[in-house]
Amino acid sequence: MDLALRATFVFFVIWLVTRIVGRRELSTMQPLDLILLVVIGDMVQQGVTQSDYSLTGALIVIFTFALLSGLLSYLSFKFPKLRPAMQGEPLVLIHDGKVIERNLRRERITMEDLASEARQNSIADLAGVRFAVLETNGVISFVEA
Numbered sequence: 001m002d003l004a005l006r007a008t009f010v011f012f013v014i015w016l017v018t019r020i021v022g023r024r025e026l027s028t029m030q031p032l033d034l035i036l037l038v039v040i041g042d043m044v045q046q047g048v049t050q051s052d053y054s055l056t057g058a059l060i061v062i063f064t065f066a067l068l069s070g071l072l073s074y075l076s077f078k079f080p081k082l083r084p085a086m087q088g089e090p091l092v093l094i095h096d097g098k099v100i101e102r103n104l105r106r107e108r109i110t111m112e113d114l115a116s117e118a119r120q121n122s123i124a125d126l127a128g129v130r131f132a133v134l135e136t137n138g139v140i141s142f143v144e145a
Contacts, residue, residue: 003048003049003052003057003060003064004060006047007048007060008064008068010047011064011065012068014040048061072086087136090133090134090135090136091103091107091134092131092132092134093109093114093132093133093134094114094129094131094132094142095130095131096130096131096145097126097127097128097129097145099126103134107134109134114126118132121142123142123144129142129143130143
C-alpha cells in the first residue's frame with residue numbers, strides 16, 4: 001500500500017510539473033531536456049520504490065500510474081469543465097495578421113520560434129495569417145487569410 005501512495009503522490013507532482021513547464025517546451029525537447037527527463041525518471045523510481053526491487057513492487061507502481069492516468073483521462077472526458085485545468089486550452093497567437101505578444105510571453109515563445117514554425121508550414125509572412133493557435137499538444141496550427 002505504501003508503494004501505491006508514493007506512486008500516487010509522485011504521479012501528481014509530475015503532472016503538475018509538466019503543466020507548469022508548458023506545452024510548447026514539451027513538444028520541442030532538446031537533447032539536454034531528454035537527458036533531464038531520463039534522470040528525473042530514475043529519481044522518481046528511487047523515490048517511489050526506495051529499496052523495493054521486487055516484481056510485485058514494480059507492478060504496483062506501474063498499475064498505480066496507469067490507473068491514475070486513466071482516471072484523469074476519464075474525468076476530463078466526463079466533466080468538460082475540468083479539461084482546461086487538466087489539459088489546457090488552445091491559445092491564439094496571431095489574429096488577423098497581428099501577433100498577440102501577451103500570449104507569446106505567457107507560453108515563452110519568441111518571435112523567431114513563431115516565424116520558424118510558420119516557415120515550416122510554408123508561410124513566409126505572418127501578416128498573411130488569419131489565425132495561429134498553440135494547440136494543447138504544443139503544436140502551432142496556422143490558418144491563412
